[in-house]
Amino acid sequence: MAPPQTHWVIVALETFFCPLPNFTLPAPHTFEFRTYERTRPDQVAERIRDADIIIMTILPLTAEILSAEVSPQLKMISVIASGTDAVDLAACRARGIVVGNTPHCNVTTVTEHVLALYFATRRSIILTNSLTRAGDWVTKGSQQSTMDGPDGKPPRTAREELVGIIGYGAIGRNIEAKAKMLGMKTVVAGRKGAPAPEGRVPFETVIRECSVLIVCLPRSPETLNLISEAEFHQMKPYSLLINVSRGGIVDETALVSALKEGRIAGAGTDVYSQEPAEPGNSVLLAPDTAELNLVTTPHLAWYADETLDNYSRTCGENIAEFVTIGKPRHQVC
Known part of the structure; x- marks a missing residue:
């Protein structure tokens, strides 16, 4: 039986929405962060090719993007938002990709x-x-x-x-x-x-x-x-x-x-x-x-310093709990 995974490639696709969570993973887990301020739909496939975990907000993640051919290593999506309508949840369920969101932050x-x-x-x-x-x-x-x-x-x-x-x-x-x-x-x-x-x-x-x-x-x-x-x-x-x-x-x-x-x-x-x-x-x-x-107003009802702090903390908690117990604190599917 293969040993459990302890190193994770985490790709943040839309950091202009919210600063990346400032967190560490408990030993023996380690991670590599790759961050992009903005990502166009035509750039997603290249950027998540070897990602284990994706952090995103509104960028559409279609069934094609979530296929094993495009994102073969993908195991979790951490959505920095309450709504997850940008993610094809049916495709995630079909592949066993876990999705976590950040409710109540705003x-x-x-x-x-x-x-x-x-x-x-x-x-x-x-x-x-x-x-x-x-x-x-x-x-x-x-x-x-x-x-x-x-x-x-x-x-x-x-x-x-x-x-x-x-x-x-x-x-x-x-x-x-x-x-x-x-x-x-x-x-x-x-x-x-x-x-x-x-x-x-x-x-x-x-x-x-x-x-x-x-x-x-x-x-x-x-x-x-x-x-x-x-x-x-x-x-x-x-x-x-x-x-x-x-x-x-x-x-x-x-x-x-x-x-x-x-x-x-x-x-x-x-x-x-x-x-x-x-x-x-x-x-x-x-x-x-x-x-x-x-x-x-331009979809900024959520925007406040308190909200950003909440999003960052909750996203970090979701990822930390996923890699340690296999389930984010706020799991959607």
Whole structure:
């Protein structure tokens, strides 16, 4: 029987996202680090040819890349993120490649970003800033009408809001707690098209009744276009949509139409169907959205010093436990 492996080639493919974990492996384990600030899809195969462990964040790892022909030594993938939709998990399971992620590391900062997007949309901060700089205050004498919702009424205060949380993981639970501290009422949505379990409210009821919808659930085949044309037609005219999940869960074309037609009051998003997003590939950033109450940020809700420290520590723990006991602390498959 071959002796157990004690030397590991660890390849980090996207270090610009997060500094490499500062860790050591217990004896007799040793390792060689190879680091790349950025890696294009066409560079992956060459860089992981003899890798035992890969560290990545959003770089697509397809079934072809994960095949024994391309990555014959690969045993583990450490994802510096909660979401693992960039990794073909079925291909990993087929080969016995272990995948670990770094959950709960960004809970605080994503929650704070959600609240920032809420206040920015409810108070029309970005839109009134642009119009004020353009001289619109002088022209109209007041910006009050800009802040009115499609129902013609002034913005609501936090204690008047009913917040519907779609996705009740660590981030969803933390959002609920912080929203309640602001005096908001909260409900948690059940699965779309299914009876709501105890403690949840049917998805369709949440869409119809809530004044703020916060989307914070993973992307999967079941959640693609979860909120689309039908849902926007049911929402209150004073409702807001805040999306910090993944691109593709909210139908972007339907969202823009809802804003243009006054079916909802505003939206804030940190995620896009295609990333990096720019006016040429995203309807959310097209020139004709400039005067909508639409706040867009570049998928940085997670970004904070605390988050980077958490990611680095958790990634190190995953790798150390994998090489010693064969299972990362946070195993996905």
